[in-house]
Amino acid sequence: MKTDVSKIETNKRLGIGLLGYGTVGKGLETLLEATASDAFFIAKILRRATKANRHDMVEDIDSLLKDPSVDIVVEVLGGIEPARSYVLAALKAKKAVVTANKALINRHGDELDACAKANGVALRFSAAVGGGIPYLATLLEVKRHTQIQAIGGILNGTSNFMLDKMEREQCAFEEALRAAQQLGYAEADPSADILGTDSLNKIRLSGVVAFDRWIEFESIPCEGIAYLQAEDIQFIQNLGYHIRLFATMCRSEDGIQAYVEPQLFNVEDAEASILANHNIAWFVDSMGERQALIGQGAGGLPTAGNILRDLMQIKEKTGGMLPEGHTKLVANNTKAIHQYLIRSSKNLKSGYLEALSEVKWIQGNRIYRITKAMDVSRIHALVQTLRATEPIFFAGIQTKETL
Ligand SMILES: NC(=O)c1ccc[n+]([C@@H]2O[C@H](COP(=O)([O-])OP(=O)(O)OC[C@H]3O[C@@H](n4cnc5c(N)ncnc54)[C@H](OP(=O)(O)O)[C@@H]3O)[C@@H](O)[C@H]2O)c1
Structure with a gap:
């Protein structure tokens, strides 16, 4: 290189x-x-x-x-x-x-x-990627001596700030977004942050660095936090979970899995402890060990730190960052399987959704369901179809198998 x-x-x-x-x-x-x-x-x-x-x-x-x-x-x-x-x-x-x-x-x-x-x-x-966190530089260094198996984390500081604020202050989505804009975390048009496309760009870019593959955009299921409401946060907290916007990519026997979605984490999971506009960016090495970097995922000074690292690399004639001979690949999520929390209104009639549900709670006009374990691409496609009728919210439930 x-x-x-x-x-x-x-x-x-x-x-x-x-x-x-x-x-x-x-x-x-x-x-x-x-x-x-x-x-x-x-x-x-x-x-x-x-x-x-x-x-x-x-x-x-x-x-x-x-x-x-x-x-x-x-x-x-x-x-x-x-x-x-x-x-x-x-x-x-x-x-x-x-x-x-x-x-x-x-x-x-x-x-x-x-x-x-x-x-x-x-x-x-x-x-x-990662604002001030030296994530891509670390991936480049690590893959010189081990095959990276998986990458991921919380890669969008704006949505993390909003989720943390909604959890800790029980405030509405709109109030959390306004605060993020006032603090300069979210732009006037916050769509890339709240629709998940900022995280998608970051995990895809990390993927080409870690796996030498550009994963086709359209093959990566991508869901942000735009459909989340304050009542959902309360329900999730009562279940004992924290919600975070999660992005991941990993090798599997069928190729590479990749997706972006809100996920529910247990309190002991590292993601649950990521507060304010911080990021966590991790990788799993060939021995299955997970190493994580945590820090400011955005902001002028932290981001300038990563720019300065690149300037030093150029001064030292290290070269570019895109791997030689990288290729393109379609994500294969058929073995990316976990349970989901889905919130709909009582009015939504879907026999299919009902058949997928293992547990359900009725709260006023809302129904919360936990589904059977199912593959990521299937649930993202199902929700897109159901959204023709109403603005459903859904989130993956983190399990050890998710990582
Ligand atoms: N902000 C972060 O924390 C962060 C973190 C990681 C990566 N990044 C990336 O860094 C880049 C810059 O982000 P930012 O937050 O610094 O954006 P920003 O605050 O909006 O700054 C962009 C600057 O570029 C100027 N500009 C835009 N188009 C121009 C043109 N045609 N000619 C001359 N000047 C032009 C703007 O000028 P005007 O003020 O006159 O419009 C503004 O000064 C983006 O690609 C972003 O994704 C940002």
């Missing part, structure tokens, strides 16, 4: 061309200032037209890339375009690139990595 980054001079202080001056961009600036970095400095910052109000700010990508003081480009704009075009232009200008953009690498990682390799520079994206 070594890339010839011959353009990088290792013995000089390297200039960064910073694309994006928001939460993470400012975090990187603060981190470099606070640590008085003798390895890197911000040489130029790309701002939108009319916002370039400092001598080191520019309004167009060409002048940033042509600036001789820019050695490495850091992309923290977010979104697909113009981030993709700017990163391609940087790589073609033979600048190594560090990005925190999980959506961009998920959609265009192969194209960008090929361009990086063709130009003899590195493309790195450690900050795209």
